[in-house]
Amino acid sequence: MSLRHAVLGLLSERPASGYDLMKLFETSLSHVWSATQSQVYGELGKLADAGLVEVAAEGPRGRKEYAITDPGRAELRHWLTETEPTRTRRSDSLLRVFFLGLLTPLEAQTYLLTEAERASRQRAGLEHAEASIEWDDDPLSVHGRLALEYGKRLSAMHEEWARWAAEQLKA
Amino acid sequence: MSLRHAVLGLLSERPASGYDLMKLFETSLSHVWSATQSQVYGELGKLADAGLVEVAAEGPRGRKEYAITDPGRAELRHWLTETEPTRTRRSDSLLRVFFLGLLTPLEAQTYLLTEAERASRQRAGLEHAEASIEWDDDPLSVHGRLALEYGKRLSAMHEEWARWAAEQLKA
DNA sequence: CCAACCATGTAATAAGTTACATGATTCA
DNA sequence: TGAATCATGTAACTTATTACATGGTTGG
Structure with a gap:
């Protein structure tokens, strides 16, 4: 249940409202x-019921600004240091590759080249x-840059592959 | 809802029971x-209720062998050719990278090097x-090999990254 | 004043996980 | 005959998606 940890992690940097968090989920x-x-x-x-975050301030338009609590920070640290990342592999685009045999060779190649294009556009988007x-040099920026580099390498790899x-299907 | 398409895809190769399919999900x-x-x-x-598969035979121990139907094949083809792969990005291990700032630099580096090890082991597993x-040269083998190559490239990329x-965190 | 944006929530549904429950067949 | 394997299913719960519903505030 990493959604919980994503929220805690974002709040560990600075307090935020649900609305603020949504913007972070959509961007960073x-x-x-x-x-x-x-x-x-x-x-x-x-999280508030569990005492891992609390409403630190209320603003206009019913805005509630949440802040992480000490038990919240402890939970976050526990997740980072004591638990294994769960890798639930599910890739729709790779699943399709398995069943490309149902298409004509030309259709299958088109699928792969479209994938290459998608990956290429993604890479361009990340570079942009x-x-x-x-x-800046707050922790989220520093580590966000590492994650972004991962994305760039992933899309480059995906395109090449x-x-x-x-090409393999041609032969 | 790609589980549906995964099942249809496997059945498009040959009829199988639920038990057989589970083995395929666990291996290929x-x-x-x-x-x-x-x-x-x-x-x-x-799928049987929807008429996309049917019970083609019953065997010992209550075994039910399912076969894909024509509407099932049509649905599969439709999925492959007319729909866009959904990319729901969710990577627990990458999420953690964002919040590595909560750990000491040493702990953070350890996390990354452990990731490298995991990726390396995965790569070895795939090569094995x-x-x-x-x-052989049935469609699933041919395309399965392409997917496996993807896995090898992905784990190599992951390890290098x-x-x-x-190294970045050292500096 | 009105459009864009800020802001929070609920309800219904779908998808995925974990645990439980049962029993037949094969083969050493 | 007993262990391993084959084989199917249900129930309870958690997680995620989609759609709906409402209203305040700001700035041109």
Whole structure:
């Protein structure tokens, strides 16, 4: 249940409202952990009930600013140091590769080359983001940059692989 | 809802029981799409109700062998050619990277180097699998090999990245 | 004043996980 | 005959998605 830890992690940097968190999920975390608005507000409620976060301030328009508590920080640290990352492998695009035999060779190659294009566009998007973000040296920026580099390498790898795979199907 | 398509795809190659499918999910598809036993039996029931698969034979121990139907093949083809792969990005291990600032630099580097080790072991596992599988030239073998190559490239990339990232944190 | 944005929530549904429960067949 | 394997299913719970519903505040 890493949504919980994503929320705690973001709040560990600075207090934020549900709305603020959503923006972070849509930007910084968009390639790493996705969440819907329903989920975020729901999780904040549960975290508050559990005492891992608290409402630190209320603002205009019913805004509630949440802050992480000490038990929340402890839970976050415990997750980081004592638990193994769960790797639930589920890749729709790779699943399709398994069943490309149902298509004509030409259709299959088209699928792979379209994948290559998608990966290429993604890479361009990440490079654009990298250039346009004003990086500072708070922990989230430092480590966010590492994650972004991962994304760049992943999309580059994906593109190369897809072109290679399309080539394989020709032969 | 790609579990449905994973099941249809496997059945498109040859008829199988729920038990057979589980073995395939645990072996061939393990790095691509995971499913629990509950899910598989549940989905087979739903697919049969929808007429996308049918019970083709019954065997000992209550075994029910399912076969894909024409509407099932049509649905599979539709999924492959007319729908976009959904990319729900959720990576627990990458999420952790964002919050490494909560640890000491040494702990953070240890996390990354452990990731590198995990990736390296995974790569070795895939290479071992590749060598021990008797590949033939049915469509699932041909395309399974492409997916396996993806896995090898991914784990290699992951390992290199993790070592690079650990190095970054030193500086 | 009105559009854009800020802000929070609920309800219904779908998908996924874990645990439980049962029993037949094969083979050494 | 007993262990391993084959084989199917249900129940309870958690997690995630989609759609709906509401209203306040700011700035041009």
